[in-house]
Amino acid sequence: GQQLNQSPQSMFIQEGEDVSMNCTSSSIFNTWLWYKQDPGEGPVLLIALYKAGELTSNGRLTAQFGITRKDSFLNISASIPSDVGIYFCAGRRWTSGSRLTFGEGTQLTVNP
Amino acid sequence: DVKVTQSSRYLVKRTGEKVFLECVQDMDHENMFWYRQDPGLGLRLIYFSYDVKMKEKGDIPEGYSVSREKKERFSLILESASTNQTSMYLCASSLSQGNEQFFGPGTRLTVL
Numbered sequence: 001g002q003q004l005n006q007s008p009q010s011m012f013i014q015e016g017e018d019v020s021m022n023c024t025s026s027s028i029f030n031t032w033l034w035y036k037q038d039p040g041e042g043p044v045l046l047i048a049l050y051k052a053g054e055l056t057s058n059g060r061l062t063a064q065f066g067i068t069r070k071d072s073f074l075n076i077s078a079s080i081p082s083d084v085g086i087y088f089c090a091g092r093r094w095t096s097g098s099r100l101t102f103g104e105g106t107q108l109t110v111n112p
Numbered sequence: 113d114v115k116v117t118q119s120s121r122y123l124v125k126r127t128g129e130k131v132f133l134e135c136v137q138d139m140d141h142e143n144m145f146w147y148r149q150d151p152g153l154g155l156r157l158i159y160f161s162y163d164v165k166m167k168e169k170g171d172i173p174e175g176y177s178v179s180r181e182k183k184e185r186f187s188l189i190l191e192s193a194s195t196n197q198t199s200m201y202l203c204a205s206s207l208s209q210g211n212e213q214f215f216g217p218g219t220r221l222t223v224l
Contacts, residue, residue, distance in 0.1 A: 031211040042116075042202050042215035043155075050211070088155070092211050098143045098162065099170075100213060104154040 006089055006103030014111050019076040021106045023089035031092040032065050032072035033100070038085045046087075047074070079110050115139070116216035118203055124222045131190040133219050135203030142208035144186035146170075146178065149200040149218075161186055162208065193223045 004023045013019060023032070031050055035043035047058050049065035049072060056063055062075045072089055089103040119134035135144065145160040147170075157170030159178040167178050175197060179187045186205075190197055200220050204213040 033212060035215075040121075040218070040220070042204075042218045045212055045214065048212055090213075098206055098208070098210070098213075099157065099160065102155045104152070 004089055004091060004101055004103040006106060008106060009104070010107040010109070012109045012111065013079055015079060015081060017079050019079055019083075019108060020073065021087060021089075022071060022073045023091070023103045024071040025091065025101075026070065027091075027093060028069040029072075029091035029101075030069070030094050032063070033090040033092075034061075034063050034072070034074050035088040035090065036085050037088065037105070043088055076108075079108075081110050081112050084108055084110050116203055116205055116214055118201075118216040118219050120219050121217060122220050122222075124224065125190075125193050126224050127194060129190075129193050129223075131193050131221065131223075133188040133190075133201055133203075133221070135186045135188070135205075135216055136184050137186075137205040137214070138184065139205065139214075140183065141205035141210075141214075142183070143206045143210070143213075144180065145204040145206075145213060146176075146186065146188045147202045147204065148172070149202055155202065158188065193221075195223050197221065198223045 006023045034046045037043040047063040054065040060077045064073045086105040088105045090100040116137045146158045147155045161167045161180040177189045202218045203216040206213045
C-alpha cells in the first residue's frame with residue numbers, strides 16, 4: 001500500500017527546543033492522525049484532525065491539517081526527555097474505508 | 113479508555129511451527145487489524161476484519177491467516193513460521209465508521 005512521505009526520518013535535539021515534523025502525499029486525505037510509539041510499545045494516538053485547515057493542540061503538541069488535504073504537520077514545543085520515541089502520521093481517504101495509510105515515522109531523540 | 117491487549121509481549125518460535133497471536137479489545141469495536149512493523153518499512157497491514165467471521169487481506173497477507181469468531185477477539189495465525197516473519201506484530205481496533213485506530217502493546221516474535 002501507499003506510504004505517506006514523513007520527514008525528517010530522525011531528529012536529535014536538546015531539551016527545551018521546539019520540534020517540527022510533517023507528512024505529505026500526492027493523494028487527498030479526509031482525516032489525519034498523529035501517533036507516538038515508545039520503545040517496545042504500541043503506538044498511542046496523540047491528535048486527530050478532520051477538517052482542512054484545522055489546528056488542534058494537546059498540551060505541548062500542535063498539529064495542523066493542511067489546506068490542500070495532502071499534508072499535515074506536528075509541532076512539539078519545549079521538548080522534554082520523555083518526548084523521545086517514534087512519531088507516526090496516518091491518513092484516511094474516503095475510498096479506503098477504515099484502512100489507514102502510515103508514514104514511516106520520525107525517530108526523536110532529546111538530549112537532557 | 114479503549115483497551116487492546118495482546119496475548120504475549122515476546123514470543124520465540126522455531127521454523128515450521130504453527131504460531132497463534134491473540135488480540136482482544138474491550139470497547140465493542142467492529143473493526144480489528146493486524147500489522148507488522150519492521151525497521152525502515154513502517155507499519156504494514158496484514159489482514160483486517162470489519163465484523164465477526166469477516167476478513168479482508170491487507171498489503172502483505174502471504175504466509176498468514178486470521179480468525180474472528182467473536183467480536184472482541186482477532187487472531188493472527190502463522191501456519192508454518194519462517195525466519196522472515198520475525199517482526200513486531202501490532203493489533204488495532206476501531207469503530208465501524210471511526211477514523212482512529214487504537215493499538216495494543218505489540219508482540220515481538222522471533223522465529224529461529
